Amino acid sequence: MFEAAELGRKISKKDFDKEEPELHTRLLAVQRALRETPIPVIIIVSGVEGAGKGQVVNRLNKWLDTRGIETTAFWDESDEERERPDYWRFWRRLPARGSIGIMFGSWYTRPIINYVYGRIDDSEYERQLHRISKFEHMLFEDNALIVKFWFHMSKKDQRKQLEKENKDKRYSPLLKKFSKRYQQFAAASEHAIRLTDQGVSPWHLVEAVDRRYRDLTVGRILLESLENKLKDYEAAKHRHRGAKTAKQPTAETVTVLDHVDIEQTISDKDYDRQLKKYQKEFYKLTWAAKQKQRSSISVFEGWDAAGKGGGIRRMTAAMDARLYKTISVAAPTDEERAHHYLWRFWRHLPRAGYVTIYDRSWYGRVLVERVEKFAREEEWKRAYQEINDFEEQLHEAGIVISKFWVHISNEEQLRRFKEREKTPWKAHKITDEDWRNREKWDDYTLAVNDMVTHTSTSYAPWSLIPGDDKRLARVEIVKAACRRLEEALSKD
Amino acid sequence: MFEAAELGRKISKKDFDKEEPELHTRLLAVQRALRETPIPVIIIVSGVEGAGKGQVVNRLNKWLDTRGIETTAFWDESDEERERPDYWRFWRRLPARGSIGIMFGSWYTRPIINYVYGRIDDSEYERQLHRISKFEHMLFEDNALIVKFWFHMSKKDQRKQLEKENKDKRYSPLLKKFSKRYQQFAAASEHAIRLTDQGVSPWHLVEAVDRRYRDLTVGRILLESLENKLKDYEAAKHRHRGAKTAKQPTAETVTVLDHVDIEQTISDKDYDRQLKKYQKEFYKLTWAAKQKQRSSISVFEGWDAAGKGGGIRRMTAAMDARLYKTISVAAPTDEERAHHYLWRFWRHLPRAGYVTIYDRSWYGRVLVERVEKFAREEEWKRAYQEINDFEEQLHEAGIVISKFWVHISNEEQLRRFKEREKTPWKAHKITDEDWRNREKWDDYTLAVNDMVTHTSTSYAPWSLIPGDDKRLARVEIVKAACRRLEEALSKD
Numbered sequence: 001m002f003e004a005a006e007l008g009r010k011i012s013k014k015d016f017d018k019e020e021p022e023l024h025t026r027l028l029a030v031q032r033a034l035r036e037t038p039i040p041v042i043i044i045v046s047g048v049e050g051a052g053k054g055q056v057v058n059r060l061n062k063w064l065d066t067r068g069i070e071t072t073a074f075w076d077e078s079d080e081e082r083e084r085p086d087y088w089r090f091w092r093r094l095p096a097r098g099s100i101g102i103m104f105g106s107w108y109t110r111p112i113i114n115y116v117y118g119r120i121d122d123s124e125y126e127r128q129l130h131r132i133s134k135f136e137h138m139l140f141e142d143n144a145l146i147v148k149f150w151f152h153m154s155k156k157d158q159r160k161q162l163e164k165e166n167k168d169k170r171y172s173p174l175l176k177k178f179s180k181r182y183q184q185f186a187a188a189s190e191h192a193i194r195l196t197d198q199g200v201s202p203w204h205l206v207e208a209v210d211r212r213y214r215d216l217t218v219g220r221i222l223l224e225s226l227e228n229k230l231k232d233y234e235a236a237k238h239r240h241r242g243a244k245t246a247k248q249p250t251a252e253t254v255t256v257l258d259h260v261d262i263e264q265t266i267s268d269k270d271y272d273r274q275l276k277k278y279q280k281e282f283y284k285l286t287w288a289a290k291q292k293q294r295s296s297i298s299v300f301e302g303w304d305a306a307g308k309g310g311g312i313r314r315m316t317a318a319m320d321a322r323l324y325k326t327i328s329v330a331a332p333t334d335e336e337r338a339h340h341y342l343w344r345f346w347r348h349l350p351r352a353g354y355v356t357i358y359d360r361s362w363y364g365r366v367l368v369e370r371v372e373k374f375a376r377e378e379e380w381k382r383a384y385q386e387i388n389d390f391e392e393q394l395h396e397a398g399i400v401i402s403k404f405w406v407h408i409s410n411e412e413q414l415r416r417f418k419e420r421e422k423t424p425w426k427a428h429k430i431t432d433e434d435w436r437n438r439e440k441w442d443d444y445t446l447a448v449n450d451m452v453t454h455t456s457t458s459y460a461p462w463s464l465i466p467g468d469d470k471r472l473a474r475v476e477i478v479k480a481a482c483r484r485l486e487e488a489l490s491k492d
Numbered sequence: 493m494f495e496a497a498e499l500g501r502k503i504s505k506k507d508f509d510k511e512e513p514e515l516h517t518r519l520l521a522v523q524r525a526l527r528e529t530p531i532p533v534i535i536i537v538s539g540v541e542g543a544g545k546g547q548v549v550n551r552l553n554k555w556l557d558t559r560g561i562e563t564t565a566f567w568d569e570s571d572e573e574r575e576r577p578d579y580w581r582f583w584r585r586l587p588a589r590g591s592i593g594i595m596f597g598s599w600y601t602r603p604i605i606n607y608v609y610g611r612i613d614d615s616e617y618e619r620q621l622h623r624i625s626k627f628e629h630m631l632f633e634d635n636a637l638i639v640k641f642w643f644h645m646s647k648k649d650q651r652k653q654l655e656k657e658n659k660d661k662r663y664s665p666l667l668k669k670f671s672k673r674y675q676q677f678a679a680a681s682e683h684a685i686r687l688t689d690q691g692v693s694p695w696h697l698v699e700a701v702d703r704r705y706r707d708l709t710v711g712r713i714l715l716e717s718l719e720n721k722l723k724d725y726e727a728a729k730h731r732h733r734g735a736k737t738a739k740q741p742t743a744e745t746v747t748v749l750d751h752v753d754i755e756q757t758i759s760d761k762d763y764d765r766q767l768k769k770y771q772k773e774f775y776k777l778t779w780a781a782k783q784k785q786r787s788s789i790s791v792f793e794g795w796d797a798a799g800k801g802g803g804i805r806r807m808t809a810a811m812d813a814r815l816y817k818t819i820s821v822a823a824p825t826d827e828e829r830a831h832h833y834l835w836r837f838w839r840h841l842p843r844a845g846y847v848t849i850y851d852r853s854w855y856g857r858v859l860v861e862r863v864e865k866f867a868r869e870e871e872w873k874r875a876y877q878e879i880n881d882f883e884e885q886l887h888e889a890g891i892v893i894s895k896f897w898v899h900i901s902n903e904e905q906l907r908r909f910k911e912r913e914k915t916p917w918k919a920h921k922i923t924d925e926d927w928r929n930r931e932k933w934d935d936y937t938l939a940v941n942d943m944v945t946h947t948s949t950s951y952a953p954w955s956l957i958p959g960d961d962k963r964l965a966r967v968e969i970v971k972a973a974c975r976r977l978e979e980a981l982s983k984d
Binding site: 021022024025028029032053054057058061062065066067068070071072073075076078079080104105168280309312313316317320321322323325326328330333334335351359424425428 | 513514516517520521524545546549550553554557558559560562563564565567568570571572596597660772801804805808809812813814815817818820822825826827843851916917920
């Protein structure tokens with residue numbers, strides 16, 4: 001594959017100077033147009049050591065308006081990064097819509113290095129590459145433009161570069177180290193490029209020996225990619241407007257919720273005894289998890305007034321306040337809106353040993369966004385897969401995931417709404433929106449059924465909590481949280 | 493001082509149950525009103541170990557609407573935090589306007605512990621407490637409400653608590669350790685409380701033995717503080733509206749800018765030679781700084797079209813692209829607007845060994861915000877002090893600060909504006925706003941003079957760069973950056 005990038009292509013200074021002004025001007029124009037769109041642009045700068053990736057980054061920063069570009073070098077890893085799932089460090093640096101992120105080093109770097117140094121085997125390497133291609137696909141579906149550059153030079157040219165740097169006494173720690181394994185890197189990279197060279201995020205192999213050729217090629221490719229993306233976006237805008245789905249989901253007769261026995265109750269005595277028992281157990285388990293550096297995530301979803309808040313408080317009351325964080329998911333901020341819908345949840349992932357509780361969560365995508373048609377059908381349908389992938393990554397990073405759907409009957413909800421309206425410190429909890437949501441009970445039932453069906457996995461199962469008896473629900477929640485944590489810790 | 497909190501105050505369950513509902517309801521109401529204001533609320537929860545601070549945090553989370561509260565436990569420190577100035581970890585957790593931040597542990601924790609364990613001496617302790625009181629004052633000036641609770645129990649009661657926890661097998665690592673130094677903690681805390689008990693952020697000593705008394709007292713104090721703050725805010729709103737300053741700054745005849753020799757030029761040959769020389773030097777210095785874990789910050793301010801961008805690019809071209817980050821300061825995002833104006837700059841502080849370049853900066857407060865009257869006179873006037881304190885903290889953390897004002901003559905600016913309008917890839921840089929700013933040249937001159945006068949400190953001096961000859965300016969910038977870095981590294 002790389003032979004195609006060892007052809008000795010060159011561009012003279014004269015030709016470069018002739019072409020650069022127009023390229024520069026057009027890049028700026030297209031960057032300006034980009035600003036008004038929901039497109040985040042990701043430029044991946046990678047390739048062999050010594051190919052001048054840093055120079056390319058500098059050149060791009062010169063050609064483009066620096067307001068609206070962010071360059072990130074994925075290099076030293078911090079412990080905040082190390083203590084979270086691998087991709088956390090990438091998520092936190094993804095560019096916002098309308099802006100450009102230059103990734104110097106990327107999600108490719110580590111798999112390739114680990115493979116070359118024999119730290120992962122063939123099948124693990126393929127699995128990681130497969131994850132990359134799914135990740136890029138997901139970003140693409142969210143309007144991202146991904147432009148991937150691979151800068152190549154032959155072994156001979158790399159050696160020349162190394163000698164030159166030695167002569168200039170320029171300190172470049174990786175070149176020396178990596179050049180010893182040129183062939184292995186070439187083979188591993190070729191494999192990575194092959195497996196991830198997809199239509200939604202194609203690779204561009206660039207010959208890197210001649211600086212002018214290299215940079216001009218990058219400029220041309222980037223310009224073309226941006227211009228095409230903007231054209232596609234304009235065209236798609238009109239298509240979507242027409243194609244708004246009119247299809248209505250129809251309520252099936254039996255859903256998973258019908259199997260939740262909401263008639264169960266618990267006596268006062270049992271409530272006090274059991275709650276205390278499980279809270280005590282939970283207290284110990286969360287400390288044990290802290291010591292073993294295992295994080296947890298609890299997700300709470302449920303009908304309005306089902307008692308999510310009460311359940312959460314029974315959990316948090318049983319934890320050291322230093323260990324947990326509760327995230328109440330409300331309207332996104334503008335920084336959040338400017339990213340993929342999962343970005344705001346990645347942000348809050350706990351460090352090793354800590355607990356994050358999400359009061360409502362990413363499941364909004366397949367619940368309210370589906371029912372209220374904030375998300376298009378293809379968007380919420382592919383969300384099941386995206387969410388499963390997301391949770392799988394959490395699981396692989398050792399995070400224990402508990403998910404609760406707190407279920408109540410339609411009649412019980414009505415009773416609680418009315419009661420809340422009468423209680424001074426609860427009245428604020430009932431809004432017109434809650435009454436409107438009630439009218440969509442059947443739509444939500446179907447959405448919940450689909451959600452549980454698609455996203456109850458071995459590593460992140462749903463617990464359906466019977467909620468008509470509030471106190472029973474609380475006991476069940478703390479108990480289920482104990483079981484999940486206990487099970488996870490016992491496997492260490 | 494603490495005797496006042498050893499009186500054995502108690503509240504019966506009956507009295508508690510009678511008072512709680514109204515307190516709860518009113519807290520919720522005032523929290524709702526808060527949302528519509530620019531007031532961030534900071535609740536500091538501190539006191540002796542075993543006093544039930546975690547329980548108080550849980551109670552507050554029960555009484556208040558969790559949407560709009562964030563609890564932060566300042567406990568384990570991450571390396572991302574360790575590698576930045578001390579207060580970075582607090583800045584990143586400050587609540588947004590209209591919301592409440594509960595600080596479990598705070599900026600008090602470390603000074604007290606360090607003092608008790610003899611890691612800092614009396615004068616350093618006082619200095620750190622003084623910094624706290626300035627910090628709180630600054631937040632207050634930015635509309636913050638700061639409510640500080642100190643939970644107290646006697647040595648005897650603490651011992652009882654310890655025995656109880658031992659019996660319950662509750663794991664509480666600090667209680668055991670700290671209870672051995674009860675007296676020392678009491679003395680150190682008393683000193684801290686005395687020195688920082690100021691009108692803008694008063695301490696509330698709360699007797700912690702009886703849980704109901706403790707929590708109800710917290711609720712009452714919090715309610716009263718919130719209600720008073722909202723009243724003050726409403727009153728102040730009307731005052732400010734009337735008192736808008738009509739006073740105009742008058743241009744003095746001679747300013748620091750008159751001393752900048754903008755007539756200087758550099759020959760082609762000297763430019764090439766010197767630029768190359770200093771860039772090479774800068775490359776080495778930034779790597780040396782990386783190895784010594786010394787960060788740098790460069791701040792660029794200057795007239796429109798003065799050549800800030802060109803200067804920045806000459807610096808970045810001389811650095812490994814992995815080492816630096818350029819922050820172009822444009823309009824703040826809504827998350828940024830919801831915080832103190834310095835928050836958005838704290839966010840981007842580099843980790844140890846890295847470089848952040850700010851293309852425009854916190855100096856906007858005393859330049860554009862002053863001239864355009866976005867900030868009131870008392871706001872930009874106190875900003876000098878706030879900025880000096882900020883930079884002092886950076887300096888103490890080992891960050892090397894370079895600040896550049898790139899200066900050009902009024903005529904040269906006009907020439908460049910016209911030239912830009914004619915050049916395709918530069919035309920986007922000239923907007924109507926630039927032409928409007930030009931009309932305020934004298935106001936800006938005065939603002940720059942005051943800025944340099946007030947904020948050129950030994951640890952963060954301004955370099956006034958003569959910019960009429962663009963190339964000379966670039967050389968001078970890279971050279972000055974070298975000198976700053978070299979000087980700092982030589983002291984290690």
